[in-house]
Amino acid sequence: MPTRQSNHTLVIISILLATLNLTSKAQTVNFTRYVNPMIGTAKHGHVFPGPTMPFGMVQLSPDERTAGWDWCSGYNYSSRTIIGFSHTHLSGTGVGDYGDILFMPTVGKVHVIPGTSEDPYEGYRSPFSHSTEKASPGFYSVLLQRYDIKVDLTATDRCGMHKYVYPASDSSNVIIDLQHGISNKCIGGWIKIIGNRWIEGMRHSTGWAKDRYVYFVAEFSRPFWKFGTALGDMITPGSRTAEGDSVKAYVTFQTSKGEAILARVGISAVSLDGAKKNLAAEMPDFNFNKYREAAHRAWNKALGVIQVQGGTHADKVTFYTALYHTMIAPNLFEDVDGKYYGMDHKIHVAKGFTNYTVFSLWDVFRAEFPLMTLIQPKRDEDFVNSLLHEYKQQGFLPIWPLAGNETFCMIGIPSVPVIFDAYMKGLRDFNIDTAFAAMIHSADLNWQGLKYYNTYGYIPADKGDASVSRTMEYAYDDWCIAQFAKKLGHMDEYREFNKRSLFYRNVFDTSTGFVRGKLADGKWITPFDPFAVDRQYTEANAWQYTFFVPQDIGGLIRLFGGKKEFANKLDSLFSAPTQLAGKVVPDISGMIGQDAQGDEQSHHVGYLYDYAGMPWKTQNIVREIMTRFYTDSLDGLCGNDDCGQMSAWYVFSAMGFYPVTPGQNVYAIGSPLFTKVTIDLGNGRKFTVIANGASDANKYIQSARLNGKNYDHAYLTQSELAHGGVIEFNVSTKPNKHWGVNDPGLFVMAPDHSIVH
Secondary structure (H helix, E strand, O other), X not given: OOOHHHHHHHHHHHHHHHHHHHHHHHHHOOHHHHOOOOOOOOXXXXXXXXXXXXXXXXXXXEEOOOOOHHHOOOOOOOOOEEOEEEOOOOOOOOOOOOOOOEEEEEEOOOOOOOOOOOOOOOOOOEEEOHHHOEEEOOEEEEEEOOOOEEEEEEXXXXXXXXXXXXXXXXXXXXXXXXXXXXXXXXXXXXXXXEOOOEEEEEEEEEOOOOOEEEEEEEEEOOOOOEEEEEEOOEEEXXXXXXXXXXXXXXXXXXXXXXXXXXXXXXXXXXXXXXXXHHHHHHOOOOOHHHHHHHHHHHHHHHHOOEEEEOOOHHHHHHHHHHHHHHOOOOEEOXXXXXXXXXXXXXEEEOOOOOOEEOOOHHHHOOOHHHHHHHHOHHHHHHHHHHHHHHHHHHOOOOOOEEXXXXXXXXXXXXXXXXXXXXXXXXXXXOOHHHHHHHHHHHHOOOOOOHHHHHHHOOOOOOOOOOHHHHHHHXXXXXXXXXXXXXXXXXXXXXXXXXXXXXXXXXXXXXXXXXXXXXXXXXXXXXXXXXXXXXXXOOOOOHHHHOOOOOOOHHHHHHHHOOHXXXXXXXXXXXXXOOOOEEOOOOOOOOEEOOEEOOOHHHOOHHHHHHHOOOHHHHHXXXXXXXXXXXXOOOOOEOOOOOOOHHHHHHHHHHHOEEOOOOOOXXXXXXXXXXXXXXXXXXXXXXXXXXXXXXXXXXXXXEEEEEOOEEOOOOEEEHHHHHOOEEEEEEEEOOOOOOOOOOOHHHHOOOOOHHHOO
């Protein structure tokens, strides 16, 4: 008969086996199966479908057009022809650039001009069918119908691999086009064909980024038997070198039916030597499947940081595709030896950090970067260090840095909340004194309207464009600086920037209940139409910018006369006609009334009912936004993704909370979409959100428990998340108008109104 001790041992063994089995299952979950990179390629999402690594330097993707707002990434699902496959792309931006080092396989007569979409047989362009496309994290495939060539693509961080499966032909070509770019112009370049397998070159371009270099090296898996170069459409067969602003080259193979030719390509913004080192380190052979599988593993690990249960299959696809899109940018921007091209257009070496670029800061400070502090904290410190080194190189904090260039796109000083939020989340692996000095210096420059802002307490409408929007954005930035100063014990600076953080009140008109343009003499601009998109606002109107006071929501509520009046104004926003007047821009999209989910200044607005003491209204409107504007269809984004910000809003909202005020360390609670979400915070810490019975109908929170104790707050704190734990919601079809109301904890770190005068 077994003894008590042996029974105890058997129980322990059973538990260990069960644990190992669960661990094994967790390790084999394929999160990438829920990712569809094609989501957002239709209409105005502006994303690309090709392979990239998480935050990688290379984005190897098909190009269909080189210009047009809906082709900022080079690709839109409405197109039916492909020009070729270039190695750099922007994800979800509203301005186009990149598209460097285009490769295009062809068969037959060599063409070195792409032709037009109207006549795809004029040049080397080819029609294709979407039915032959396949896209998953780290992989893309398509059939070029004109040539009967199957194209497979994959990527490492700094390299791309092409696999071309040709028909039988003695003229199976690869065109390399350095003139090609997306909304930019090649202003110089060169190409060299070395031996019968190797090509190298450089492309120098100007566009959104005014001065940009991309070096490349490429090796083919077997020798080519013909080759040549071209300038423009002038082909020189047998030529091995060419230089100019319209450089092309071609190589030709003899292939049997179904034969694959592979090309491994390394790029660098620094030098040809850098491109060679990158290729040797990351892609030393032609084992396509090895690199494809490595990309899959990297993405699966990155996506697995958040695990969701419940919801529909479509919900999971929408969620994990959004999470995927949040981890495409910023992009790695240094070679394997640490060298990178700086904002001063000199070569630097990253020491103690990894350098990145493509910071769509005005967009991503809102949710993208707060998300990174949770799921990519070490990388977020690298992002901050990259911004601070860019500050040292150009003399002010970056606004929209792109490949060693400041584009000056958008408004405010959006580096400030990114850096401050990281600091407040406990991420400190950067020079804090430098960060604070950079903020003070950048906020005191006499440019971008700051001179008038500091003189008048607002930017007069007769002194510059976007006067209202700039005033509102600067006020929030100044709050971040004030709170940073207070944390560091710099009380003089705290008082100064605390005062400035309240300047938003100077453009708030109590008679209309809107922020609006004011002249230098103190008079309001007339006539006034809150529906008008005019030069006082950035991609918005008065309806949208009136609610951008994340630093002082309590003060804004008081300007409206109290919580009830504030909630009524929010009701009016969401019920107003969707009409727009004036100079309407396509960015203003995803409309519910005058709330525009398709552009970023509206992203926090649905959560403001929490602050008005009516969290059930937040639960209702946030769920409506999720359901209406985020889907698993090709047009499943209601606006351009802006380097992940649109997607980050959905990731947070689907989990059930949102960072209304980055830097405040408070998350407003919304309506969790899944029955269970587990966030892996690292170091054995996990935070779990349980929503019992969550469904399309069950969206209203009835009660909550945090770590087993009753919880009656419409917010979570960073401390509660960071330490790990469990919040459990009971949800239902009807609102509970008593849970989470009148929460003073939502208003922590508000500006001090008493020391303004």
